[in-house]
Amino acid sequence: MSEPEPEPVPGITSSLEELEAAVREGRASGDPERLLALVPYARFLGLGCTREGERLVVRMRYAPSLIGDATIPALHGGTLAGLLEATASFHALFVSEVTGMPKTISLTIDYLRSARAVDTFAEATVVRQGRRFVVLTVSAYQDDRHKPVAMANVKLKVG
Amino acid sequence: MWSDEMAAQVDNAWRDLVPHNAAIGIEVVRIRVGEVWTRLRWAPALVGNPATGVIHGGALSTLLDASGGLAVATRLGRPSPIATLDLRIDYMRAAERGKDILVRMECYAARRSVAFVRGVAYHDDESDPIATCAATFARKGERGDGKERP
Known part of the structure; x- marks a missing residue:
């Protein structure tokens, strides 16, 4: 293995045009679900999106495969990192409406509480938006929005 | 205590205790006290x-987090639970489609209640990194005596 294949893989890879169309459609309809459906890792984590005005909430549906410590049980810190980073990108695409596809430059995560075996939600806030970079803070929580399980500072390159 | 043979044992333990490491397919390549090498195989589901x-950054974050925890575990005198306190990742370049990602992670300090790691993710050559990482881990159930910091 390990040889990059240029051809699209059905169900996995899409053309850039398809991807851009999904972004445009998500912006027009206010529903980013079609883009999420194109991202295999988003499906793998069980991510879903709801949009309420300027608020974009991403949900990670609980599944046993997300567990990182079976003795507690607690979600894997990596699943929270994935949720936080994906939320930052979706927020940049659908709320900030950046032109380029966001690329993560850096990501700093504070783990604040043990994340239990239930659904987890995440929301991002833009701290600074420039032409080339967007800086966001992202909060992940479970039952109580005011008691985050993890917070991230994410720097995206968008131009 | 830690040796190359331990790598397979950790892989097996992860299957039961850390289901998500097994779900994304993290493998332990090599392990010794204070330093571990791990691998994530490219898989369509992780794109x-x-x-x-x-591959999505979240899968790489999971690999780095898991590798950090394992590097800390090699420095513990006896098994004790650990939890990630914080994790920072800097991306130097995009990972390439179809290629495995390798990680070398080092636990350079393990204090009574906190342990510190740093690591690098790469495809073929560590000097051409995809990302670097720094993280801290809490040793749960270990109480400081008030003299040692942190």
């Missing part, structure tokens, strides 16, 4: 950008 086939 984050469907136009390029590049």
Whole structure:
């Protein structure tokens, strides 16, 4: 293995045009679900999106495969990192409406509480938006929005 | 205590105790006290950008977090639970479609209640990194005596 294949893989890879169309459609309809459906890792984590005005909430549906410590049980810190980073990108695409596809430059995560075996939600806030970079803070929580399980500072390159 | 043979044992333990490491397919390549090498195989389900086939950052974060925890574990005198306190990742370049990602992670300090790691993710050559990482881990159930910091 390990040889990059240029051809699209059905169900996995899409053309850039398809991807851009999904972004445009998500912006027009206010529903980013079609883009999420194109991202295999988003499906793998069980991510879903709801949009309420300027608020974009991403949900990670609980599944046993997300567990990182079976003795507690607690979600894997990596699943929270994935949720936080994906939320930052979706927020940049659908709320900030950046032109380029966001690329993560850096990501700093504070783990604040043990994340239990239930659904987890995440929301991002833009701290600074420039032409080339967007800086966001992202909060992940479970039952109580005011008691985050993890917070991230994410720097995206968008131009 | 830690040796190359331990790598297979850790892989097996992860299957039961850390289901998500097994779910994304993290493998332990090599392990010794204070330093571990791990691998994540490219898999269609982990793709984050469907136009390029590049693996999502979340999968790489999971690999780095898991590798950090394992590096800390090699420095503990006896098994004790650990939890990630914080994790920072800097991306130097995109990972390539179809290629395995390797990580070398080092636990350079393990104090009574906190342990510190740093690591690098790469494809073939560590001097051409995809990302670097720094993280801290809490040793749960270990209480400081008030004299040692942190």
